[in-house]
Amino acid sequence: MVHRATALESFTPQIPEAVVADLRSRLRATRWVDAPEGLGWDAGTDVAYLRDLVAYWADGFDFAAHQAQLASLPSRRVTLGGTRVHLLHAPASRRPGDAPPLPLLLAHGWPDSAWRYRKVVPLLTAPGSGAGTGDAGRRTFDLVVPDMPGFGFSDTPSGPTPDNRAVAALWAELMTALGYDRFLVAGGDMGSHVARFLALDFPDRVIAVHRTDAGLPVFAGDPALLTQEERDWLEESARWRTAEGAYAAVQGTKPQTLAVGLTDSPAGLAAWVVEKLRSWSDCGGDLETAYTRDEVLALLTEHWAAGNVGAGVRAYRANAAIPREQLARYVDVPSGFSVFAGDVVRPPRAWLDRVANTVYATEPPRGGHFAPFEQPESYAHELRSFVDLLEPTAH
Numbered sequence: 001m002v003h004r005a006t007a008l009e010s011f012t013p014q015i016p017e018a019v020v021a022d023l024r025s026r027l028r029a030t031r032w033v034d035a036p037e038g039l040g041w042d043a044g045t046d047v048a049y050l051r052d053l054v055a056y057w058a059d060g061f062d063f064a065a066h067q068a069q070l071a072s073l074p075s076r077r078v079t080l081g082g083t084r085v086h087l088l089h090a091p092a093s094r095r096p097g098d099a100p101p102l103p104l105l106l107a108h109g110w111p112d113s114a115w116r117y118r119k120v121v122p123l124l125t126a127p128g129s130g131a132g133t134g135d136a137g138r139r140t141f142d143l144v145v146p147d148m149p150g151f152g153f154s155d156t157p158s159g160p161t162p163d164n165r166a167v168a169a170l171w172a173e174l175m176t177a178l179g180y181d182r183f184l185v186a187g188g189d190m191g192s193h194v195a196r197f198l199a200l201d202f203p204d205r206v207i208a209v210h211r212t213d214a215g216l217p218v219f220a221g222d223p224a225l226l227t228q229e230e231r232d233w234l235e236e237s238a239r240w241r242t243a244e245g246a247y248a249a250v251q252g253t254k255p256q257t258l259a260v261g262l263t264d265s266p267a268g269l270a271a272w273v274v275e276k277l278r279s280w281s282d283c284g285g286d287l288e289t290a291y292t293r294d295e296v297l298a299l300l301t302e303h304w305a306a307g308n309v310g311a312g313v314r315a316y317r318a319n320a321a322i323p324r325e326q327l328a329r330y331v332d333v334p335s336g337f338s339v340f341a342g343d344v345v346r347p348p349r350a351w352l353d354r355v356a357n358t359v360y361a362t363e364p365p366r367g368g369h370f371a372p373f374e375q376p377e378s379y380a381h382e383l384r385s386f387v388d389l390l391e392p393t394a395h
Contacts, residue, residue, distance in 0.1 A: 005177035011077035011086060013070045013153045015305040020063045023266055023304055027058035030267040041278070041285070045271040053274065053293065054267050061297045069298070073118070075153070078177055080170045081162075085146055086153035088114050089178065092125045092140035101125075102207070102387065103180040104141040105171055105198075109189020110312055111273045112370065113152030114145045115299050116188070119376035121145070124383065139387050141184070146174060148190075150311025152302060161311050163318040164190055165326065168197035172205060181205065186383060188212035189369065190315065196356075199333035208334040210386050212371055212379075214347045214355060216241070218327040229348035240345050244279065247272075251316035259310035266304050273300060280369035282342020290374050336360035336386035340375070342368035360386045 035047035074090045092101035104124065108116045124141045147154040148167050162170065171194065175183050184207050187195035192211040199209040216237050223231055241248075250258050262269045274287065274296065283290035303309055335356035339346045341363055352358040364382060367375035 005173050006079040008076050008078050008089070008178065011075050011153075013073075013075060013086065013302075015063065015067060015070075015301065019305050023301070024058045026266050027054050030054055030265070041275075045275040049287075050267065050271055050274065053270060053296075056293055057266070057270070057297050057300070061294065061301070063301070066294075066298050066301060074121070078174065080173055080177075081149075081157075083149045083157050084155040085149065085170070085174070086114070087144060087146035087174070088117070088121060090121050090125045090143040090145075092142050093127065094140065095127055098127055099139055101140045101142045103144065103175065103178075103183035104383070105144045105146070105175060105183055105185045106372075107167075107171065107185065107187030107191030107194040108145075108148065108151070109187070109191045110151075110315065111276055111303075112299060113147045113302065115152065115302065115373070116191075116370055117143075117145045117372050120372050120380050123376055123380040139384055141383075142180070144175065144178060144180075144183075146171065148194075148315070150308045150315065153306060154308075156308045156311040161314040161318045163315070163322050164193040165197045165201070165322060168194045168201060171198060172202045175205070182207050184208055184210070184387065186210040188371065190319070193319070196331055199331050199335070200329050203333050206333050208336065208386070208390050209331065209356075210336040210338070210360075210383055212338055212340060213343060213345075213369075214337065214339075214352060215327075216345065217347070217351065218324060220324070220328070227348070227350045230351050230354070233345075233347050233351055237345050244344070247276070248316060251313040252320040253317065255313040255317050256310065259313050262309045262313070263307065266300070269303060269309060270300050273303070277370070280344050281374055282340065282366055282368035290368070290370075295373075331356035333357065334359045334390060336389070338362050338364055338371070338379070338382040338386075340364050340367035340369075340371045342366065342374075343371070344369055360389050
């Protein structure tokens with residue numbers, strides 16, 4: 001059966017009071033794991049920190065204020081491939097004499113959603129917004145920020161969880177439904193791969209692709225053909241997989257076992273997500289230098305209320321089945337990389353040139369894996385600088 005995109009409809013995400021009441025009850029009844037003295041974050045989430053966060057989630061977090069924030073977002077909904085997809089659709093504001101806005105799709109990853117980009121929506125749609133003295137009067141964008149199926153406020157697919165390549169095809173259909181024949185795409189984490197597949201599979205439609213990472217390396221050739229920097233990058237990535245990659249091994253092989261606990265226990269969900277926010281952000285080990293508690297709990301509350309954490313972790317299993325040759329394809333579409341200094345693994349320029357037609361590569365000094373949320377003004381500046389470099393081909 002061929003599914004067509006339905007018309008775009010207004011949509012306000014809602015978290016029912018009964019869901020909030022049940023969440024609070026579960027948080028207060030958490031059965032806590034023991035925590036040997038001095039263990040801290042070394043073996044995973046610091047239980048002392050988590051107990052404090054859970055107590056605040058139950059009795060301090062303002063659910064009504066969070067609902068009001070959700071209601072203020074430019075949320076829409078459309079059905080793609082038989083699944084209702086939530087997106088933020090924010091056309092640019094324009095002043096006389098401004099350059100026409102460019103359509104820009106922003107693709108998120110795990111363990112987040114369109115939440116990753118909420119802070120940059122006003123920066124990229126309003127003229128003169130963003131960091132740096134050269135941003136005044138710069139290009140604005142018509143933003144499209146969808147939640148992947150099974151993430152955020154998008155529905156969970158009734159069939160298999162789509163992999164990154166399948167999501168890219170859905171987003172191409174989405175842009176058609178919105179009336180955008182050609183567009184820019186940007187992403188990070190799984191969104192980096194979604195953006196990459198959009199450029200690979202729809203090169204006539206993608207003007208350019210911007211990414212905050214190049215993913216973990218896939219290379220089956222002779223290491224002697226690589227530069228020393230690239231060989232160091234492969235070794236660093238292998239060490240990272242050993243030290244930090246257990247979550248991906250579980251999610252890529254037996255995600256449903258994990259999903260039972262994450263779906264039943266909000267404290268368990270918080271432990272799994274918060275540890276990654278801390279480990280992958282540029283926060284020096286102090287999570288609250290990168291996010292307020294309310295910002296973290298907004299993401300966790302949305303995960304919990306949607307009840308779709310199983311689909312999120314199953315996405316790793318779906319992506320693990322993508323053929324290796326697909327992961328090694330070279331991206332011909334003009335590509336830009338802003339690899340923020342606090343991200344987990346940072347490829348050298350030689351690797352970026354090896355995998356893509358790299359015309360822009362920078363290393364902003366502050367920000368990590370969730371740079372659009374951690375450093376929104378810097379991220380907006382990076383996107384504008386990349387597009388400026390492409391002019392006039394970006395029309």
